[in-house]
Amino acid sequence: xxxxxxxxxxxxxxxxxxxxxxxxxxxxxxxxxxxxxxxxxxxxxxxxxxxxxxxxxxxxxxxxxxxxxxxxxxxxxxxxxxxxxxxxxxxxxxxxxxxxxxxxxxxxxxxxxxxxxxxxxxxxxxxxxxxxxxxxxxxxxxxxxxxxxxxxxxxxxxxxxxxxxxxxxxxxxxxxxxxxxxxxxxxxxxxxxxxxxxxxxxxxxxxxxxxxxxxxxxxxxxxxxxxxxxxxxxxxxxxxxxxxxxxxxxxxxxxxxxxxxxxxxxxxxxxxxxxxxxxxxxxxxxxxxxxxxxxxxxxxxxxxxxxxxxxxxxxxxxxxxxxxxxxxxxxxxxxxxxxxxxxxxxxxxxxxxxxxxxxxxxxxxxxxxxxxxxxxxxxxxxxxxxxxxxxxxxxxxxxxxxxxxxxxxxxxxxxxxxxxxxxxxxxxxxxxxxxxxxxxxxxxxxxxxxxxxxxxxxxxxxxxxxxxxxxxxxxxxxxxxxxxxxxxxxxxxxxxxxxxxxxxxxxxxxxxxxxxxxxxxxxxxxxxxxxxxxxxxxxxxxxxxxxxxxxxxxxxxxxxxxxxxxxxxxxxxxxxxxxxxxxxxxxxxxxxxxxxxxxxxxxxxxxxxxxxxxxxxxxxxxxxx
Amino acid sequence: xxxxxxxxxxxxxxxxxxxxxxxxxxxxxxxxxxxxxxxxxxxxxxxxxxxxxxxxxxxxxxxxxxxxxxxxxxxxxxxxxxxxxxxxxxxxxxxxxxxxxxxxxxxxxxxxxxxxxxxxxxxxxxxxxxxxxxxxxxxxxxxxxxxxxxxxxxxxxxxxxxxxxxxxxxxxxxxxxxxxxxxxxxxxxxxxxxxxxxxxxxxxxxxxxxxxxxxxxxxxxxxxxxxxxxxxxxxxxxxxxxxxxxxxxxxxxxxxxxxxxxxxxxxxxxxxxxxxxxxxxxxxxxxxxxxxxxxxxxxxxxxxxxxxxxxxxxxxxxxxxxxxxxxxxxxxxxxxxxxxxxxxxx
Numbered sequence: 001x002x003x004x005x006x007x008x009x010x011x012x013x014x015x016x017x018x019x020x021x022x023x024x025x026x027x028x029x030x031x032x033x034x035x036x037x038x039x040x041x042x043x044x045x046x047x048x049x050x051x052x053x054x055x056x057x058x059x060x061x062x063x064x065x066x067x068x069x070x071x072x073x074x075x076x077x078x079x080x081x082x083x084x085x086x087x088x089x090x091x092x093x094x095x096x097x098x099x100x101x102x103x104x105x106x107x108x109x110x111x112x113x114x115x116x117x118x119x120x121x122x123x124x125x126x127x128x129x130x131x132x133x134x135x136x137x138x139x140x141x142x143x144x145x146x147x148x149x150x151x152x153x154x155x156x157x158x159x160x161x162x163x164x165x166x167x168x169x170x171x172x173x174x175x176x177x178x179x180x181x182x183x184x185x186x187x188x189x190x191x192x193x194x195x196x197x198x199x200x201x202x203x204x205x206x207x208x209x210x211x212x213x214x215x216x217x218x219x220x221x222x223x224x225x226x227x228x229x230x231x232x233x234x235x236x237x238x239x240x241x242x243x244x245x246x247x248x249x250x251x252x253x254x255x256x257x258x259x260x261x262x263x264x265x266x267x268x269x270x271x272x273x274x275x276x277x278x279x280x281x282x283x284x285x286x287x288x289x290x291x292x293x294x295x296x297x298x299x300x301x302x303x304x305x306x307x308x309x310x311x312x313x314x315x316x317x318x319x320x321x322x323x324x325x326x327x328x329x330x331x332x333x334x335x336x337x338x339x340x341x342x343x344x345x346x347x348x349x350x351x352x353x354x355x356x357x358x359x360x361x362x363x364x365x366x367x368x369x370x371x372x373x374x375x376x377x378x379x380x381x382x383x384x385x386x387x388x389x390x391x392x393x394x395x396x397x398x399x400x401x402x403x404x405x406x407x408x409x410x411x412x413x414x415x416x417x418x419x420x421x422x423x424x425x426x427x428x429x430x431x432x433x434x435x436x437x438x439x440x441x442x443x444x445x446x447x448x449x450x451x452x453x454x455x456x457x458x459x460x461x462x463x464x465x466x467x468x469x470x471x472x473x474x475x476x477x478x479x480x481x482x483x484x485x486x487x488x489x490x491x492x493x494x495x496x497x498x499x500x501x502x503x504x505x506x507x508x509x510x511x512x513x514x515x516x517x518x519x520x521x522x523x524x525x526x527x528x529x530x531x532x533x534x535x536x537x538x539x540x541x542x543x544x545x546x547x548x549x550x551x552x553x554x555x556x557x558x559x560x561x562x563x564x565x566x567x568x569x570x571x572x573x574x575x576x577x578x579x580x581x582x583x584x585x586x587x588x589x590x591x592x593x594x595x596x597x598x599x600x601x602x603x604x605x606x607x608x609x610x611x612x613x614x615x616x617x618x619x620x621x622x623x624x625x
Numbered sequence: 626x627x628x629x630x631x632x633x634x635x636x637x638x639x640x641x642x643x644x645x646x647x648x649x650x651x652x653x654x655x656x657x658x659x660x661x662x663x664x665x666x667x668x669x670x671x672x673x674x675x676x677x678x679x680x681x682x683x684x685x686x687x688x689x690x691x692x693x694x695x696x697x698x699x700x701x702x703x704x705x706x707x708x709x710x711x712x713x714x715x716x717x718x719x720x721x722x723x724x725x726x727x728x729x730x731x732x733x734x735x736x737x738x739x740x741x742x743x744x745x746x747x748x749x750x751x752x753x754x755x756x757x758x759x760x761x762x763x764x765x766x767x768x769x770x771x772x773x774x775x776x777x778x779x780x781x782x783x784x785x786x787x788x789x790x791x792x793x794x795x796x797x798x799x800x801x802x803x804x805x806x807x808x809x810x811x812x813x814x815x816x817x818x819x820x821x822x823x824x825x826x827x828x829x830x831x832x833x834x835x836x837x838x839x840x841x842x843x844x845x846x847x848x849x850x851x852x853x854x855x856x857x858x859x860x861x862x863x864x865x866x867x868x869x870x871x872x873x874x875x876x877x878x879x880x881x882x883x884x885x886x887x888x889x890x891x892x893x894x895x896x897x898x899x900x901x902x903x904x905x906x907x908x909x910x911x912x913x914x915x916x917x918x919x920x921x922x923x924x925x926x927x928x929x930x931x932x933x934x935x936x937x938x939x940x941x942x943x944x945x946x947x948x949x950x951x952x953x954x955x956x957x958x959x960x961x962x963x964x965x966x967x968x969x970x971x
Contacts, residue, residue: 055927058906059686062923065914072911080910088903091930095899096892103888107881114840114873121847121869125862133850142848199721224743239747243740250736258729268722275717279710287706290689297686301924304682304709311713316724414858440858451852454842463859503835525859 015335017204017327025330026157029115033108040101041161045168047094049176052305054087060298109157116153116333120145123336127343128436130416131376138339143215144332156326159319170313176306180295184282188307191278192314195271199316204324206260210253217249275314282307350418351432358434358442361531362392362562364427366413371422373408373585381420382408384585392427392531395555395563397573399603400582406566407448409582410536413564414443444525445534450518452509454500457488457517464521465528474527475520481557482520487513512546519554526561533558536566544610547572570606579603649734656733660726667723669789674716676793679928681708687921794929801922802908811901815894822887829883833876840872902930 026034061080068076120142124133132138170189178185223229224242233239286303289295295303366389373383382405390396390413398406411417412424415436424431431439444464453460461478462469469475475495479485491497491507498506499517509517515538522533535554551565555575565573573579574593581589581596581603589601596603653661681704688702791809798805846852847865856862909926912918 055924058910058927059920059924062910062913062920063690065910066916066920069914071914072907074914077914080914081907084903084906084910087906087927088899091902092896092899095895099888099891099895100885103881103884106884107877110877110880111873114870114877117840117844118866118870118873121844121866122862124848124853125856125866128857130850130853130857133848133853139850195721221739221743224747233747239744243743243747246743247740254732254736257732261725261728271721272718276710276714279714279717283706283710283713286709287685287702290685291702295689297689297920297924300686300689301682301927304678304685305928308678308713308716311717314717315720321728411854414854416854416857437857437860441860443858445854445858447854449851451846451855453846455839463855463861463864466860466864502838521859 015331017207017324018331019323019327021330021334022153022156022323022326023160025115025333026112026160029112030108033104037101037105037108037161038164040097041165042168044094044098044101045165046172047090047097048169048309049172049306051087051090051094052173052176052302052309054083054090055305056298056302057083058087059301060296063297105158105161109154112157113154116145116329119333120336123333123340126340128347128415128440129343129418130411132339132343135376138336140215141332141336141339145329145336153326153329155322156329159322159326162319163317163323166312166317166319170310173306173309176302177310180289180299180303181285184285185310188278188282188310189313191274192311195274195314196316196320200320200324202261203316203321204327206257207321207324207328210257213253213256214250217246217253220246220249347418347436351435352430354433355435355438356429356433358426358439359529361429361442362390362426364392366390366392366532366562367423367425367428368409368412369423369425371412371419371424373405373412373417374420382585383412383419385422386582386586388580388587388590390562390564391578392562393560394577395558395565395575397565397567397576397579398582399567399570399573399579399606402568404568404582405585406568406582407536410445410447410534410564410566413532413534414445415439441528442530443532443534444522444530445536446518446522446538448537450514450538452499452514454502454506455498456495457491457497457499458495460499460517461520461524464524465530468524468528474524478520478524478527479516481523482516483553484513484516484520487516515550519550523557526558531562533561533563534566535564537568544569544572551575570603570610574607652737653730653734656737657730660730664723664726664730667719667726671716671719671723672789673793674712674719675790675932676797676929677708678712678716679925679932680797681705681712682928683919683921683923683925685709685921686924687919690920790932794932797929798905798926801918801926802912804908805905808901808905811898814897815891818890818894822890825883825887825890829879833879836872836876840869840876843869843872906930 058080061076061083065072065074065076065080068074071077072081124142170192174185174189177188220242224233224239224246233242286295286300286307290300368386368388371383371386372381374381386405386409388409398409400406408417412419415431415434418432426434426439453463458469458475461475461484464478465474472495476485476488479488487509488495491499492505499509500506501508518538519535522535526533533554535551547567547569551567551572552575554565555563565576567573570581577592578590579593579596580587581601583602589596589599589603591599597607598604684701684705688705791812795806795809798808843865847856847862847869856865906923906926909918909923913920913923
């Protein structure tokens, strides 16, 4: 097996915000909808200018009607009514179009939000190995790209549209002012744009800084609210401590945001002076033109309204914040996708060019030779020169103290990680000869922290073999072999029952019931063609008797398969064909139960100790190496 | 306008809404006293800038109609110009300053809401509440929408500003013609439509809470380290992505549908109000043609119309609940009482 590049991912991968990247993503999600919405919002941006011009027309018409006399019934009066009708139409058209478009915009921005999630999920799922998910740098990117409580991509998509509209309004207002005096228009645009730009830039910087720092308080909040930690929180009275850390972390994160966002006093004074000065000059020029007769009532109405509208350029809006938030999300997503692609390429480069179909393997054995493995974030190796042979079609138990490297061994076997050095072969073929995904289908593993899918019971079992998940007979068979069929038939809606109370009409299962479902999932994988079965201590929270029963049942129903039982209890695996004792990352003894007991080594000592404890009525005591 | 006030009316009865106003006001005040009060004062003062601008523009137009030359226009023109500049400057400076203050108040209020909920949840005896969908729904709403709750504080301030501006508008218009006092009646359908649309939105959010939660759960399965082993071993990636996509499409479709219903209602309300305002313009125009009112008063009416109808693009920061969260509605001021959470969790 070629040695993979054990490149460590950098811990700080936060890319700078990019508005362009965000807009590009919106386009990718739905080019047609994006274009149509953009056009509509451009039109909406034109509506205020249209309203100003229509108001001007009403003022012009009223002057003519007043001069002509005869009220609204005269021809001038009817023209006035026509002008009012046009103005009313503009008044109605804008808000109605805005309301209806807004409805489509909500669906659209939700679609953009889900697309970000989809791409983040795809990026997380794509690498066949797990390095990226266990690395703080890529975890940070994942959180930034999809943060639930900070940058909000959904707001971004909608706010970009409204911002387009606001900019069009500003431009058309500037054009209306320019009809009166281009210098005033240019001056106001420059002043308001500069103020607005500076404020938005500062907001973006503050959001990025805050998003990174908010991870820690969010973690404490999660600890406080998660059901998995609820019991310990109460037993150990940790709530006040967690609240304190949450508060402290939040103040640290927000302190950074506030510092970055806060305007300096001098800057505020300068901005205020500029605002007053710009307005004074602009309105003085308007007044001079109006009183000298260069600007009539109609033009004055239009120019005055346009100057007020133009001032919006310099004001902060809620859309500014949404845009600034979204601009931090997409670069993080793109960086995450880049990291994911690198990890995929790394796994591919570690795989032989000419791959072999692993279906039906192992036929003879799986062999670990001088395998060393070190996690990217740790210096000490977990496996340190491990040699082990797993005979095909037989059962092997791997026992050892907690932290001996048993689970890591299983991860390497399933090619969730590649060894740092040494080789793993299947029937003499390097594990790297197989496509990682193809080999992973050959392995059915239930880990100590097996997933309790908060979905239907059918999903919990069917996920073991998706190709056969729709066949009820296959599900029934797997459940029956795992001793879970009675459990399923006893559920309110049978296979369709959602096994989580978090969902409507859902139900909750006990620990033992979950284990039977997990076992059924592994057996479903066998139905679907998996040849290697692994039980990696899913029984850790059972007592010794329960674990023995489960292991025995497992060995019974998987006879003829290559099965591996992992346990830190030496006294529960005696029925396995062979037993390997792992200590400090190596196999220190192996053989049958009887052989190991006769040898009088580590296994014999630990077996005797645990058996004594069991006989003395203290079987639950943990046994460490 | 309809959004803020409509959201206020759409809740669990007016009494409950008023209670929410009190609770939210208190929450903001506790979060940051001087910023809350200062923002309220600034926004109230800024609320005068629109009508002030319209009045000054009317004066300036009247002085222009009176004839060219500063002498003909008189001191009224100078005063009008000064007020116009002042109105825009007030609008800009106070709006900008108030935004900064409100942002901090929002953030602190959101945090206080979070702390409040965390304290309530961790204070519950036992862990059974974690298995209660109703409890989880309440907590999720609050935690995921704490921003919306916090933002409802400035939304209330903005609503107060809108109401103030409406009152000022009606007073100013009544100065032109007393019949224009009936104009607010044309705004009632818009308020009712806003409340109705908000109710539709809240019901839709409740209806699809499970779908949103499931989408979140699928996302977590795909991206967390613990389930990643099984995701790969059983080849579940494509299945998770497909399910997540289906949930997302359903949620986006549902969002479009219920928003369209709401938009239809609001559009009807807007049309009724526009008809009322057009009638007001006709009334003033008729008076101008009869020489009973000035052109400046018509300009004043038009300018106010633009502002009230939202056509002036004086869209200052309006922090009403616009941030999209897939699950939880922002019942303005929806901070639960401890007993409510406890009863849901028991």
